[in-house]
Amino acid sequence: MSIMGTRVVRREDPLFLSRGATYTDDLTDERLTGALHLTLVRSPLAHARITAIDVEEARSAPGVVAVITGAEIDLAPALLFGGANKGMVRSWLPTDKVRFVGEPVVAVLTEEAYQGQDAADLVEIDYDPLPAVIDLKAAASDEVLLFEEVGTNTSNGFGLKDEFDEHLFDDCEVVVTKEIVNQRLAAASLETRAASAVWGEDGRLTLWCSTQAAQSARDEVAGWLGVDAAQVHVITPDVGGGFGAKIGADPEFALVGWLAKHTGRPVRWNETRSENMTGMVQGRAQLQTVTIGGNRDGKVLAYRLDVLADAGAYPRLGAVLPMFTRMMAPGVYDIPKVESRARVLVTTTTSTAAYRGAGRPEATAAIERSMDLFAAEIGMDPAEVRRRNLLRPEQFPLKTKGGAPYDSGEYEKALDAVLDAAGYTGLRAEQQRRRDAGEVVQLGIGVSVFVEITGGGAFSEDASVEVHPDGTVTVLTGTSPHGQGHATAWAMLASEHLGIGIDRITVLHGDTDLIPRGSGTMGSRSLQTGGVAVHQAAGELVELAKQRAADVLEANVDDLEVVDGSVNVRGTGQGVTLAALAEKERLQVDSNFDSGAPTFPFGAHVAVVEVDVESGKAVVDRIVTVDDAGPVLNPLLCEGQRHGGIAQGISQALLEEVVFDADGNPLTATFADYAFPSAAELPSFTLLDMATPTHLNPLGVKGIGEAGTIGATPAVQSAVVDAVAHLGVRHIDMPTSPLRVWEAINAAASEGDK
Amino acid sequence: MIPVGFAYERPDTLDGALALLAEHGEDATVLAGGHSILPVMKLRLAAPELVIDIGRLAELDHVRVDGDELVVGAGTRHRTVESSEVVQAEAPLLAAVARTVGDPQIRHRGTLGGSLAHADPASDLPAAVLALGGTVVLRSPRGERSVPITEFYTGVFSSVKEPDELITEVRVPRTGTAGWAYEKFTRRANDWAIVAVAVVDGRVGLVNMGPTPLRAAATEAALADGAPIADAAALAAEGTEPTADLTATADYRRHLARVLTRRALTTAAGA
Ligand SMILES: Cc1cc2nc3c(=O)[nH]c(=O)nc-3n(C[C@H](O)[C@H](O)[C@H](O)COP(=O)(O)OP(=O)(O)OC[C@H]3O[C@@H](n4cnc5c(N)ncnc54)[C@H](O)[C@@H]3O)c2cc1C
Numbered sequence A: 001m002s003i004m005g006t007r008v009v010r011r012e013d014p015l016f017l018s019r020g021a022t023y024t025d026d027l028t029d030e031r032l033t034g035a036l037h038l039t040l041v042r043s044p045l046a047h048a049r050i051t052a053i054d055v056e057e058a059r060s061a062p063g064v065v066a067v068i069t070g071a072e073i074d075l076a077p078a079l080l081f082g083g084a085n086k087g088m089v090r091s092w093l094p095t096d097k098v099r100f101v102g103e104p105v106v107a108v109l110t111e112e113a114y115q116g117q118d119a120a121d122l123v124e125i126d127y128d129p130l131p132a133v134i135d136l137k138a139a140a141s142d143e144v145l146l147f148e149e150v151g152t153n154t155s156n157g158f159g160l161k162d163e164f165d166e167h168l169f170d171d172c173e174v175v176v177t178k179e180i181v182n183q184r185l186a187a188a189s190l191e192t193r194a195a196s197a198v199w200g201e202d203g204r205l206t207l208w209c210s211t212q213a214a215q216s217a218r219d220e221v222a223g224w225l226g227v228d229a230a231q232v233h234v235i236t237p238d239v240g241g242g243f244g245a246k247i248g249a250d251p252e253f254a255l256v257g258w259l260a261k262h263t264g265r266p267v268r269w270n271e272t273r274s275e276n277m278t279g280m281v282q283g284r285a286q287l288q289t290v291t292i293g294g295n296r297d298g299k300v301l302a303y304r305l306d307v308l309a310d311a312g313a314y315p316r317l318g319a320v321l322p323m324f325t326r327m328m329a330p331g332v333y334d335i336p337k338v339e340s341r342a343r344v345l346v347t348t349t350t351s352t353a354a355y356r357g358a359g360r361p362e363a364t365a366a367i368e369r370s371m372d373l374f375a376a377e378i379g380m381d382p383a384e385v386r387r388r389n390l391l392r393p394e395q396f397p398l399k400t401k402g403g404a405p406y407d408s409g410e411y412e413k414a415l416d417a418v419l420d421a422a423g424y425t426g427l428r429a430e431q432q433r434r435r436d437a438g439e440v441v442q443l444g445i446g447v448s449v450f451v452e453i454t455g456g457g458a459f460s461e462d463a464s465v466e467v468h469p470d471g472t473v474t475v476l477t478g479t480s481p482h483g484q485g486h487a488t489a490w491a492m493l494a495s496e497h498l499g500i501g502i503d504r505i506t507v508l509h510g511d512t513d514l515i516p517r518g519s520g521t522m523g524s525r526s527l528q529t530g531g532v533a534v535h536q537a538a539g540e541l542v543e544l545a546k547q548r549a550a551d552v553l554e555a556n557v558d559d560l561e562v563v564d565g566s567v568n569v570r571g572t573g574q575g576v577t578l579a580a581l582a583e584k585e586r587l588q589v590d591s592n593f594d595s596g597a598p599t600f601p602f603g604a605h606v607a608v609v610e611v612d613v614e615s616g617k618a619v620v621d622r623i624v625t626v627d628d629a630g631p632v633l634n635p636l637l638c639e640g641q642r643h644g645g646i647a648q649g650i651s652q653a654l655l656e657e658v659v660f661d662a663d664g665n666p667l668t669a670t671f672a673d674y675a676f677p678s679a680a681e682l683p684s685f686t687l688l689d690m691a692t693p694t695h696l697n698p699l700g701v702k703g704i705g706e707a708g709t710i711g712a713t714p715a716v717q718s719a720v721v722d723a724v725a726h727l728g729v730r731h732i733d734m735p736t737s738p739l740r741v742w743e744a745i746n747a748a749a750s751e752g753d754k
Numbered sequence B: 001m002i003p004v005g006f007a008y009e010r011p012d013t014l015d016g017a018l019a020l021l022a023e024h025g026e027d028a029t030v031l032a033g034g035h036s037i038l039p040v041m042k043l044r045l046a047a048p049e050l051v052i053d054i055g056r057l058a059e060l061d062h063v064r065v066d067g068d069e070l071v072v073g074a075g076t077r078h079r080t081v082e083s084s085e086v087v088q089a090e091a092p093l094l095a096a097v098a099r100t101v102g103d104p105q106i107r108h109r110g111t112l113g114g115s116l117a118h119a120d121p122a123s124d125l126p127a128a129v130l131a132l133g134g135t136v137v138l139r140s141p142r143g144e145r146s147v148p149i150t151e152f153y154t155g156v157f158s159s160v161k162e163p164d165e166l167i168t169e170v171r172v173p174r175t176g177t178a179g180w181a182y183e184k185f186t187r188r189a190n191d192w193a194i195v196a197v198a199v200v201d202g203r204v205g206l207v208n209m210g211p212t213p214l215r216a217a218a219t220e221a222a223l224a225d226g227a228p229i230a231d232a233a234a235l236a237a238e239g240t241e242p243t244a245d246l247t248a249t250a251d252y253r254r255h256l257a258r259v260l261t262r263r264a265l266t267t268a269a270g271a
Helices: A013-017 A113-120 A136-140 A214-225 A251-263 A273-279 A322-327 A360-378 A382-389 A411-422 A424-437 A486-498 A526-553 A578-584 A635-654 A707-723 A738-753 B014-027 B037-042 B078-083 B085-090 B092-099 B112-118 B125-132 B217-224 B229-233 B250-268
Strands: A036-042 A048-054 A064-069 A104-110 A124-129 A154-158 A174-186 A194-199 A205-209 A232-235 A267-270 A282-294 A300-312 A337-346 A441-451 A460-467 A473-477 A505-508 A560-563 A566-569 A575-577 A587-594 A602-612 A618-628 A685-688 B007-009 B028-031 B050-053 B063-066 B069-073 B135-140 B143-148 B153-155 B166-173 B180-185 B195-200 B203-207
Touching: A036 A113, A036 A251, A036 A273, A048 A104, A064 A113, A064 A251, A104 A113, A104 A251, A136 A300, A136 A337, A154 A322, A174 A360, A194 A251, A205 A214, A205 A251, A214 A232, A214 A251, A251 A267, A282 A360, A300 A322, A300 A360, A322 A337, A322 A360, A360 A382, A360 A441, A360 A707, A382 A411, A382 A441, A411 A424, A411 A441, A411 A602, A411 A618, A411 A685, A424 A441, A441 A707, A460 A486, A460 A526, A460 A578, A473 A486, A473 A526, A486 A505, A486 A526, A526 A560, A526 A566, A526 A575, A526 A578, A526 A587, A566 A578, A575 A578, A578 A587, A602 A707, A618 A635, A618 A707, A635 A685, A635 A707, A738 B250, B014 B028, B014 B050, B014 B135, B014 B166, B028 B037, B063 B085, B069 B085, B069 B112, B078 B085, B078 B092, B078 B112, B085 B092, B092 B125, B092 B180, B092 B195, B112 B125, B112 B166, B125 B166, B125 B195, B125 B203, B180 B250, B195 B250, B203 B217, B203 B250, B217 B229, B217 B250, B229 B250
Parallel strands: A036 A267, A205 A232, A300 A337, A473 A505, A618 A685, B007 B050, B028 B050
Antiparallel strands: A036 A104, A048 A124, A064 A104, A154 A337, A174 A282, A194 A205, A194 A267, A282 A300, A441 A602, A460 A473, A460 A587, A560 A566, A566 A575, A602 A618, B063 B069, B069 B166, B135 B143, B135 B166, B180 B195, B195 B203
């Protein structure tokens, strides 16, 4: 029986649940014996000139080996993202100016970790405060500049050169426009950031770090340190979640490497949760202006998306994500005219980068909110408006108005499935009943239909499969799991070909000496690139084994089959094990798979929300979803990805937001204030199955990792608005907190009184 | 998240703890469940020279009935208060409020005395003791005194407790079957209250409606005059000074106080 598509339990879990993971800071590697501990003195101000740094007292504190300021660092400030404005560089430790609360200014190295904070408290830094830049429109005005010498706060842009078409909406009977906030979120991974470094006698740097992509972390750190990538050996132990925030390396990793060189000792660094909540990159943070136009029959004719994106103080990956937002702007709809642009701005806040969905949830939120606003304006059911504008199956493959090459999609089928399963008509009737009765707890129903782009960053991935003489198998992969379950999934793929049980198959990743090439795990790319590469490598290994077995067995290759780890002559009982073949000669295959293009998973969500209209509190009662990412390799893993994504989607809609006050102070730097969800805030999820294959890889698979945050977020937001729509509310920005809902109801009431 | 270095003592007796406290005064801090003081120390917002651990003093860990009163030792864990059959029978409000504190891990550590002493206006238990009309019993080498909870709090994180005093026990009237209710409004299940309202026997305690836990005096007076619940509840925010923060504006807190008071009074009335 095939192992494909079965619910194989995660092999990773017994260790995680018993001994616990071994994260970077848990390592007891002997190369780190006697390591110094790094404590960073961070800026308490969002924007200020540094006028003096006095480290003398700190230098004589107990256990202090070195206190380093930027004056001693011989590395050039770095442009952290190639596509950003070239002048927006970050110093390793600034001596002139700080640009966000939490920016590291002084490095303290102590023998013991506990001595670090005492010494850090003795460092005296004088600041001359400058006005903070928090609001994106204020940033765009360039009144206060983060980088005076650059002369603008605009880092980069997309589509800024062309003017918008002033006639875009000329043919429309109805036009609605709205400013929408897609709020800043923190990844809040279980494991905070950490790195440890040691230079060997061979002049090479060994760096252990928490990353989603060992190979690009190596390349970035090497580049920042000005050494050859071959001089750097990156090893990723267990990684406790990343959600996009741990793609590649953080500047702190290179600093740890530099300090290890400077002191001639191994150096370890691990941050506190509060440091993580200001220091680790954050996500989303877009201010969108949407305009949608169409006719009263429900047909949408034109759509415009105008984005201001927040890069934070030093542009990183976040500066490129609006490109995906623009690409996915029209979503699942066949809209004749679409235009968009995005301006990426620096602000005196934590830098932004990818967060589960990375540019696509922002696109989906914008178009789905627009569809709702349009539906409300013409007085049509929002599900029906969507249906009238969906791309039809026979239109695929196609190039969209956003420029995306959609591979396959069955959008109406997905919409029908969720509406049916949710009992949409009955829900609307119940909603009407509660409205008529004026009940305190009102019902809201939100619908979203979405398409996203997965494997959009890098299309190629390596895999190597080897059968050893003892019959065990090693799989090497360039993907970089940090919770996804590749040790289980990739073993299943190899097992399917080799007929060897997954308990005898070891999957290795994240060691750049062992696996020099790889693009890591992000953008829901792993299965459709790295997984397919394993599938392909295992298939090639079977062919190689058959060739060799044909000699051994004196049989025709065409008469051979691989069953249970043996190459057998069909119908004879004659055969030779793969292990025996490996004993004669190394039995190993390196393979590469290149899909050449991304895939476009899609789905539909219905969220049912109850809103207490007296207190404003919304609670998600049900969520019904189709998340179609093609054929499913392991339903357990796939559902896990859907669950996590849906939870984070619900949470963006209802709870989470990184907030800075007007002076740039972070107000959500602890878990008491940053409202991520627990199981108690979430309903059980109703997951429907649908599998539309792609033609872009032999398994027909697309990515599932981010579907939840893309589909659930607008469905839940829409449901909250819908619950109070009869009170005159059309829109509530996320998170739709009790305070916001209550204020929206009040505002609508006083509007109605006028 | 590493506190400033400190000395640590764990006396075996209450008298030993009191003696240490008298000797070191404001340089010392008492550690009970540690769930308020340790985070403060880890953030280096407090840096005591000496930590006196009273968390294991059996003398402070008890629940008993004494005449008309239920007596709970200051060192009694929230978990004990929540699950004690005596508390459930004699002052069911107190047990129910204890159950809403944080999550099970926190309730297995945090103590009633610690919660009252910490004097955080966002805490649940002070409002419950207020609504119950309880008394805080304080002891120092100078002697013992009882302070009605209505006179205990003086401001944010401050009370009439002297630096050399320990709370030894909390006494509340045995309200038995009198109607009660606790309405705690949070965004997430294990959050601190944005606003909460404790009601028992016509008395109303408010959480997070000012610098100290307080009673809704206007509502209580209206109820005493026989006003209907809706009218009395409409007065719940009178005389309060709620603050604004991330989750609420002052106006919103006032609104919530009125809504939650109405709901709590309705539940307490058994309607
Ligand atoms: C994550 C989290 C969530 C929480 N959620 C809630 C919540 O929802 N609602 C809520 O009400 N509380 C909440 N708490 C606080 C919790 O209830 C604490 O346990 C309680 O406030 C303090 O009790 P403690 O025994 O831990 O006191 P400690 O932290 O040990 O001490 C607190 C203060 O009181 C003093 N003190 C302690 N005992 C005495 C005594 N007998 N006499 C004199 N002074 C004393 C100490 O010196 C210290 O200053 C939460 C705490 C955490 C960490």
